Amino acid sequence: MDFSLTEEQQMFRDLFREFAEKEIAPIAEHSDREEQPPVELLKRAAAQGFLGATLPEAYGGAGMDYLTYTLLVEEIAKHCLSTALTIGIHTALASMSILDAGTEAQKRAYLPRLAGGELAAFALSEPDAGSDPGALQTRARRENGAFYLDGVKTWVSNGGLASVFVVFASTEPGRRHQGLSAFIVENGAPCVTVGHREPTLGLRSVDIRTIYFDDGHVPVENLLGPLNGGWPIVLRAFNRVRLSLAASALGAAEGALALGVKFAVERKQFGGPIAYKQAMQNYVADCAVEIEALRHLVRYAAWLADAGQEYGRYASMAKYFGARVAKETANKMLQVHGGYGFSDEYTISRIYRDVRALRLLGGTDEIQRYAVARGVFDEQGLKIQP
């Protein structure tokens, strides 16, 4: 057992931290207020290799291990959860799916672009298929050596910015999950229409869209993975993104705690800093304990992934626990701020709005608990259904 980061990981963490403090912290509030994705910032992140963090160097990536990747996301999320999710969805969910299931030709065609600054999105959810992707209505019809995609995807993060979509559609309706296939579709293809930008409670600089596919021609070479082999791609993508979201939750919680602590030291009531009050001390202590527990759960899940072991259940645990810790930490630290916490002039209210999304996206709390319980009961030889 060794809990220290390697020298290389420490070096990377310092680099991430410096980038986040210098480039992200100063613009986070503006991005939220204007609801504008930080496009220039993303280019600078790409120049640092962050957008291809976990992609192999052979495809233009930085070749980081998962643990190092969680450090990246954590440091970014300390200052801006929106940016952490934009990058997390681009890397862990979308780009890595092409690495995971793509042919050599597909990897060569897309990954260097995605490591170099173009963004990717992952189009899975639909109006009637949120927690239950088996109910997808988007169809891919095969005709004359091509596929024709038809359907509506909702809650597609990076939807308006992405140049590449990984899209899931049913190629064998009636077989639910087992009839899903994945496709790589270029934004700008005639069949793709970028629709409604979803206005959200928090995460206001994430470009969340409804995307329409209108009986669009997709060449057969854009099928990603085997025909009807989409579901395992989704599951592996979920494992990766849950790890990424858990690390984001860790960073956001740390960011919130730091703000609350600073306020408790500076704010004086009853003749001294409010940090002298046990109520404040208890809030800070509870959050600090939970953050450390979360940090080690995230690190453990990342270590399992790097060791090539099955890590999905731990990614679900870390994501579920992380979303709760981030929510509770933001809530308590907002309370420490008193009336100032309700003001848009203080960062804590943005964090509080932002972190609420973590209990929904990448699988709700309820779905994570199901995933954990399924693993537990599996060991007893019992299959459970949602």
Next chain:
Amino acid sequence: MDFTFPPEFIAFRRMVREFCEEELRPRAKDVDHTGNVDPGVLRQMGGLGMLGVPFSQEYSGLGLGEMGYCILMEELNRVCPSTATIVGAHTGIGAMSLYLDGAPALKRKYMPDLCTGRKLAAFALTEPNAGSDAAGIQLRATLEGDSYFLDGQKMWITNGPIADVIMVLAVTDPALGARGGATVFAVEKEWQGFEPGKPERKMGLHGSPTSLLTFDEVRVPKENVVGQVGLGFVTFMKTLDLGRITIGAAGLGGAQASLEASVRWAKARSQFGRQIAHMQSIQFLLAEMAAETEALRSLVYRTTWLVETGQPFSKEADMCKLFGSEVASRCIDRALQIHGALGYSRDFHIERGWRDARIAEIFEGTNEIQRIVIAEHLMQEAGVRIRP
């Protein structure tokens, strides 16, 4: 024991609910987006008596007491928390402090206009350096001849930018401070030297304007002293006691709305081939919401009964504020979870309720202060005086 409401209160609730459904619900989204409650709607409410519900008919109030007022706040907050907050700051603390301790002449001067909506009131206690430590106020009132001159600042004042008459707590005797040296004044917005600030940008309650108030040697005639000189802190604390019950009532309305929306959605939404109502995770959330909402309902209306029957109610009022604001927050948070991604969208109303609910855990005495005060009551009963 009789838990039924008297017929006139049932009729009153019906009237308010119809008004809320017809006039407030269609506007609630716009109120959040534009940051404004239509002054015409407030005038309309004044015409219906909704701005003077607890006050006696002698002053043009509806004479429905604390229970009627709680019914109003519950129903308003069920539909539009911004409007409820404006009405609460106006009636429950602004006008209430005048009504409780003001001299009859001063009450005759302002109460009829306040009850009928021709004028709007505010309550100004908090200052930049006096939040939870309310006794630390510094705004000064100096007597010169027949007038006081007010100098200083108030902060986070609900209705600050739109109020016509502001009840202000000021220090008249710095040697005594809040305990015996503070006095309440009724200040009119037109008076020279009074300047409301711009509305604060807040996470929620966008339609309820909150601002800084600046007093630069504002001359206030002696007749506008509310209650006795030196006893203003007592007037304000007594007012806040009553106000805390209505925060519980407002929380009840919010919790009720969360529950209603969640039941509807659990029925409408299907995943995994069945309505999500069939999922135990959803059932538990619904059951917890219902249990907490009913407990809150009993606490609030039992406390109004204590008030109406002349019994001590201060500890229970603190509980109403503490429990009511937290139940409301938990219920809207569960509602958001049940609605999934839709709950997080600004195209739908759940996220607005979520943003609006949070401040009730902070304003009119943070929930930490409520806990301390409840403990003070408990220990006082056991013969111990708690020191801060």
